[in-house]
Amino acid sequence: MRKILAGSQIKTLDQRFIQAKGISSLELMEEAACAFVDWLMEQSDLRNRPVFIFAGKGNNGGDGMAIARLLHTIGFSVTLIATASKEDSSIDNQLNSERLPDSLQVVSSDSFDWKIPVGAIVIDALLGVGLSYPLEGRLLEIVRRINEISAIKIAVDIPTGLPADTVVAGEAVRADFTVSFQFPKLSLLFPDHAAYVGRLNFVDIGISVDFQNQLEGSKFLLEQGDIPALHLKKNDFIHKGDMGKVMLIGGSKGKVGAILLASQAALRAGSGLVYANIPADERLTCQVAFPEIMYSTELVEDLDAIGVGPGWGTTLHPEELSQLFQKYAFPMVLDADAINLMAKYPKLLHEIPANSILTPHLKEFERLVGSCDNHSIRLKKALELATTYQIIVVLKGAYTCISTPDGNQYFNTTGNKYMATAGSGDVLTGIITSFLGQGYAPVQAALVGVFHHGLAGDIAAKSKNRGLIASDIIRSIPQTFIELDID
Numbered sequence: 001m002r003k004i005l006a007g008s009q010i011k012t013l014d015q016r017f018i019q020a021k022g023i024s025s026l027e028l029m030e031e032a033a034c035a036f037v038d039w040l041m042e043q044s045d046l047r048n049r050p051v052f053i054f055a056g057k058g059n060n061g062g063d064g065m066a067i068a069r070l071l072h073t074i075g076f077s078v079t080l081i082a083t084a085s086k087e088d089s090s091i092d093n094q095l096n097s098e099r100l101p102d103s104l105q106v107v108s109s110d111s112f113d114w115k116i117p118v119g120a121i122v123i124d125a126l127l128g129v130g131l132s133y134p135l136e137g138r139l140l141e142i143v144r145r146i147n148e149i150s151a152i153k154i155a156v157d158i159p160t161g162l163p164a165d166t167v168v169a170g171e172a173v174r175a176d177f178t179v180s181f182q183f184p185k186l187s188l189l190f191p192d193h194a195a196y197v198g199r200l201n202f203v204d205i206g207i208s209v210d211f212q213n214q215l216e217g218s219k220f221l222l223e224q225g226d227i228p229a230l231h232l233k234k235n236d237f238i239h240k241g242d243m244g245k246v247m248l249i250g251g252s253k254g255k256v257g258a259i260l261l262a263s264q265a266a267l268r269a270g271s272g273l274v275y276a277n278i279p280a281d282e283r284l285t286c287q288v289a290f291p292e293i294m295y296s297t298e299l300v301e302d303l304d305a306i307g308v309g310p311g312w313g314t315t316l317h318p319e320e321l322s323q324l325f326q327k328y329a330f331p332m333v334l335d336a337d338a339i340n341l342m343a344k345y346p347k348l349l350h351e352i353p354a355n356s357i358l359t360p361h362l363k364e365f366e367r368l369v370g371s372c373d374n375h376s377i378r379l380k381k382a383l384e385l386a387t388t389y390q391i392i393v394v395l396k397g398a399y400t401c402i403s404t405p406d407g408n409q410y411f412n413t414t415g416n417k418y419m420a421t422a423g424s425g426d427v428l429t430g431i432i433t434s435f436l437g438q439g440y441a442p443v444q445a446a447l448v449g450v451f452h453h454g455l456a457g458d459i460a461a462k463s464k465n466r467g468l469i470a471s472d473i474i475r476s477i478p479q480t481f482i483e484l485d486i487d
């Protein structure tokens with residue numbers, strides 16, 4: 001699993017890597033520039049446009065110079081706008097400046113006329129992870145102008161002005177695309193930075209995951225390649241009892257749909273037996289509509305896992321949750337109104353069975369821990385919640401973050417904006433409950449559940465776009481197992 005390194009660690013890693021490989025930092029920069037250009041060439045709608053590259057004084061600027069040379073060589077019309085004098089620039093920046101062919105147009109930012117045609121590409125190579133204070137003066141002016149013009153803006157490594165690990169203070173480049181080298185930087189995953197980062201892409205510059213993982217860190221990116229190893233193997237002799245007997249609890253009158261979505265999702269994720277705990281007078285209709293689900297108004301015995309909360313109602317007595325904690329003293333999934341109930345009666349937090357999985361969206365989370373000014377604070381509080389109560393906190397949203405009792409945080413890479421639709425969270429509750437019931441360790445159930453949920457949403461979004469509804473996610477769950485080659 002890829003570690004998310006701090007901005008300050010990237011230089012160390014860089015140096016260790018070039019030493020171990022016996023290459024120069026200039027060669028690594030060339031690798032990065034090539035990876036950027038390869039990415040650009042793969043975007044068919046971005047080809048054949050004039051390119052304006054703004055280069056700063058550090059190695060991000062050096063990347064910009066190398067990119068300018070490569071694009072010029074393959075026939076792009078390139079203008080390079082340099083913001084620093086050669087003497088002020090980093091060594092590799094200077095070396096790349098010397099490599100620029102005479103035929104490439106280079107202008108100083110002080111004399112640049114800002115005549116950038118609509119539809120042109122603007123490449124931001126002003127500053128990278130070396131940013132050490134908020135933008136000011138001339139550089140701030142340049143960034144403001146870049147943000148005003150109507151062009152396709154692509155940030156190299158990180159939009160200029162964004163710190164690698166914390167929330168932006170002041171201004172930053174508002175990119176349409178960010179092409180980041182090798183390591184995910186934490187701040188690129190913050191919802192606060194959506195308008196700066198645009199569409200995020202990682203490109204490989206040859207530094208292996210093993211190499212990255214030699215550095216300290218407790219934050220990880222959860223990617224497709226990580227998932228198969230997290231799955232339990234099922235042999236050909238299993239029966240439905242081996243696939244877990246689970247119950248979804250919630251679904252008050254008028255909100256039964258929430259529990260039906262969760263129950264169907266649990267079945268589609270592989271559960272052997274699924275009970276939906278719903279009001280008695282809703283039973284008949286539901287039974288006809290969804291015959292694979294079993295219905296009960298009682299708390300069924302011998303369950304392997306439960307998921308509590310979707311559509312449960314907002315007028316519950318804390319005893320109702322306390323009773324579940326005592327009866328089923330195993331890790332369980334707690335969502336929606338179960339979380340709202342804990343926010344109302346915080347003493348319930350002390351009673352949660354260890355390793356239970358809470359799946360709040362941002363608002364539910366803030367009801368629980370108090371309001372947070374930004375995502376950096378939210379992430380800190382999520383980790384605190386997980387370690388204090390020895391639970392797993394799944395903070396839902398883009399790059400859903402899973403905080404674990406041992407202090408790790410995992411950021412999911414599947415999912416899309418079209419999944420922000422009614423019932424999407426209920427589906428996630430069903431999927432995680434299903435994996436818990438199948439015998440997955442709670443952290444595994446959360447990681448795998450979040451990934452499959454997002455992947456099902458990605459598959460559904462291909463044909464449904466903004467018309468995607470929660471049932472489309474459920475229908476796509478089986479395809480996720482096929483795509484990941486999980487039998």
Ligand SMILES: NC(=O)C1=CN([C@@H]2O[C@H](COP(=O)(O)OP(=O)(O)OC[C@H]3O[C@@H](n4cnc5c(N)ncnc54)[C@H](OP(=O)(O)O)[C@@H]3O)[C@@H](O)[C@H]2O)[C@@H](O)CC1
Nearest residue numbers: 014029032058059060127128129130131132133134135157
């Ligand atoms: N392994 C990798 O990932 C690879 C990384 N590569 C690339 O290197 C980039 C990192 O390069 P970098 O360290 O030279 O930092 P970068 O941001 O270009 O400039 C730092 C300079 O800016 C200055 N400065 C700081 N804040 C400022 C401000 N607000 N306003 C004005 N100036 C400010 C700062 O001054 P100082 O803080 O020292 O006073 C220093 O002089 C990385 O993002 C990637 O693009 C690839 O080439 C190869 C592989």
Ligand SMILES: [K+]
Nearest residue numbers: 124127158160
């Ligand atoms: K940049």
